Amino acid sequence: MCYRYDGTFEGFLCAVAAHLESGGTEGEFLRPGVEAGAGLFAGDSRDVATERATALRFRVRFVTAVSREAFATLRYAFHSEAAGIERLLLRYVELGLKEGRRVQHMLAKEPVCSVYRLSRRVAHEAHRFTGFVRFREVAWPADGGLAGGDGRDGPAVSLMYARIEPETDILPFIAPYFRERLGDRPWMIHDLRRSALALCYRGSWRLVSGVSLAAQPGYTAGEELCSRLWRSYFQRMAIPERHNPRLQQSLVPLRFRAHLVEFDGVE
Amino acid sequence: MNNLPFEQRLEILADSAKYDVSCSSSGSNRRGTPGGVGSTAAAGVCHTWTADGRCISLLKILLTNACIFDCAYCVNRRSNDIPRAAFTPDEVVRLTMDFYRRNYIEGLFLSTGVTRSADHTMEQLIVVVRKLREVERFNGYVHLKVVPGADPLLVAEAGRHADRVSINIELPTRQSLALLAPDKPREAVITPMRQMSGLIASARAERKKSRKAPQFAPAGQSTQLIVGATPESDREIITLSEGLYRRLDMKRVYYSAFVPGSDDRRLPALPTPPLLREHRLYQADWLLRFYGFAAHELLDEDRPNLDMRFDPKSDWAVRHLDLFPVEANRADYEVLLRVPGIGVRSAQRIVTARRHARLGEAELKRLGVVLKRARYFLTAGGRYLGGIRLDGAVLVARLLAPEKRPARLDQLELFPATADASALTGEL
Numbered sequence: 221m222c223y224r225y226d227g228t229f230e231g232f233l234c235a236v237a238a239h240l241e242s243g244g245t246e247g248e249f250l251r252p253g254v255e256a257g258a259g260l261f262a263g264d265s266r267d268v269a270t271e272r273a274t275a276l277r278f279r280v281r282f283v284t285a286v287s288r289e290a291f292a293t294l295r296y297a298f299h300s301e302a303a304g305i306e307r308l309l310l311r312y313v314e315l316g317l318k319e320g321r322r323v324q325h326m327l328a329k330e331p332v333c334s335v336y337r338l339s340r341r342v343a344h345e346a347h348r349f350t351g352f353v354r355f356r357e358v359a360w361p362a363d364g365g366l367a368g369g370d371g372r373d374g375p376a377v378s379l380m381y382a383r384i385e386p387e388t389d390i391l392p393f394i395a396p397y398f399r400e401r402l403g404d405r406p407w408m409i410h411d412l413r414r415s416a417l418a419l420c421y422r423g424s425w426r427l428v429s430g431v432s433l434a435a436q437p438g439y440t441a442g443e444e445l446c447s448r449l450w451r452s453y454f455q456r457m458a459i460p461e462r463h464n465p466r467l468q469q470s471l472v473p474l475r476f477r478a479h480l481v482e483f484d485g486v487e
Numbered sequence: 488m489n490n491l492p493f494e495q496r497l498e499i500l501a502d503s504a505k506y507d508v509s510c511s512s513s514g515s516n517r518r519g520t521p522g523g524v525g526s527t528a529a530a531g532v533c534h535t536w537t538a539d540g541r542c543i544s545l546l547k548i549l550l551t552n553a554c555i556f557d558c559a560y561c562v563n564r565r566s567n568d569i570p571r572a573a574f575t576p577d578e579v580v581r582l583t584m585d586f587y588r589r590n591y592i593e594g595l596f597l598s599t600g601v602t603r604s605a606d607h608t609m610e611q612l613i614v615v616v617r618k619l620r621e622v623e624r625f626n627g628y629v630h631l632k633v634v635p636g637a638d639p640l641l642v643a644e645a646g647r648h649a650d651r652v653s654i655n656i657e658l659p660t661r662q663s664l665a666l667l668a669p670d671k672p673r674e675a676v677i678t679p680m681r682q683m684s685g686l687i688a689s690a691r692a693e694r695k696k697s698r699k700a701p702q703f704a705p706a707g708q709s710t711q712l713i714v715g716a717t718p719e720s721d722r723e724i725i726t727l728s729e730g731l732y733r734r735l736d737m738k739r740v741y742y743s744a745f746v747p748g749s750d751d752r753r754l755p756a757l758p759t760p761p762l763l764r765e766h767r768l769y770q771a772d773w774l775l776r777f778y779g780f781a782a783h784e785l786l787d788e789d790r791p792n793l794d795m796r797f798d799p800k801s802d803w804a805v806r807h808l809d810l811f812p813v814e815a816n817r818a819d820y821e822v823l824l825r826v827p828g829i830g831v832r833s834a835q836r837i838v839t840a841r842r843h844a845r846l847g848e849a850e851l852k853r854l855g856v857v858l859k860r861a862r863y864f865l866t867a868g869g870r871y872l873g874g875i876r877l878d879g880a881v882l883v884a885r886l887l888a889p890e891k892r893p894a895r896l897d898q899l900e901l902f903p904a905t906a907d908a909s910a911l912t913g914e915l
Contacts (some may be wrong), residue, residue, distance in 0.1 A: 309587075325843055328841075328846060328853055328854055351534040353590050355589045404523075449497060453496055455538075456502050456544065459758050460539075463539055467536075468537065
């Protein structure tokens, strides 16, 4: 049987739950945007609706049978978006339900080993981006009064806006971190690769998918000044006698630099 | 000196602050509060790395680089002809908040030159951190420098607001300190260090009884030693560090390769900073803190300095070949930690995974254990992984010039282990 789901983690859990319920032996999964291969089950497919309650029930079942840590591993690994991740995770789930707590210790065996590696990769990238996200203050609303009416309600409001292009889907992991830290003001983190957005407003956050910018954000005057100060501080902190660009590049690979304020116009 | 434009003062004060190597933002775990800004992450977060490969985690800045002391090794010494500048406490607070809101930094690392007196200078630092905590309700990380010779009451106050406090020893022996830093007697450094160690321990004990008990520097204290400015051996340095870790429960000792920047005749003329020596000292330091080594195991009277050719663990293992090879499936965790090339994480994974599977070479690789050096010291399932007879000279040659594998094979590695640069960057 081939399960079509909406591509979210919740949707995936619902699909797994449906598969386990059906008692079938082989399961394949299709997310939107991925072409159905001419696999064994190409003709036999089923749409799975995403229901929060079903996903939560499955979570309780898995955590009770295995552990919280194993569920966290599953969640991180899912967001790696690796090819064939769903089938790998299905094997992990099935093994977990059979073996119980032991499964998270079976690091030398498949599929645990691969799942563990992928989950570490995502967790590592999420941690990296807790440092690499750069918020920039943009005037909001962009044209001076779209949402608020005629602009007499008070001074122009600003918004902190950040762009990222991570290799894995880390928004669900970093959004709560930044909500706790900077949730007193509205902010957005825009994943350009996935056209997704985490936005935080009045202390709570949510994900929005299928986002595109209607216009380039306009930075406030304070933003221009602050980023200039940061760039000059950044350059000053390097000790010339210790110059070591190779080490720097292994720590800040080039792919991250496009959205790092301090690397703007720096070799 | 406050007449210069803000941007220019920032440059001057950053220039003066950059030789302090401490950069970590770890060890404190504070949640955000409603109405406040910021939080801290126990593991710390690096935000960027400069062109010398050192991480920026905190806004490291001096309140002023004017100083009444004349320590020969320091760029801010009284007799050095450099531009001087100062920030007001409000300027530092504003800059910290602006940088923090953009996620440039984890918080503030505030240090300063000594002006007027130690107490006056310490008071100025405390004004800044109190403003951050009380007016801005800042929950991010603050690392505060303690001024040598400051009043114990001020030291106690500093720790109530800061996550980490530090005071730099700079030079390992009393004689060197007297020679190069005549204004800074060793007692002026050690006394506050002892006091802070006591306060940290008692605050921790109180916190165990009540979660409402006030904190004192929850991320502990650290210090720094300059390497290469004075003739001390690695053995003296590492033994001192061991004492600081064991007796004062120091969180970190940083090592700073001396960057020659003065023609003072009391200082050695070095062509370049001794970076490799600094690196080896960090490796030895890690062995003390995470690998159960004692200083006397690494260095002794006959061998007072670390071998620059390989890491101190390989060096130790080559001198103790009678203890190897060990069996990956049976050796205790502490024994695995002593195998060259096996780190804390690999050792933990081996111990976990072998409960459910017999580990051979393939399994070890699957766990992510790097066998490049470890193979000469391990058997897996009874089979020796080294391929050569364990003989000192042969082994040393192998460790120094490991066999080159064809590039084609290297490409098969889907998830290559990333090099652990934390020892170089001083993170953690």
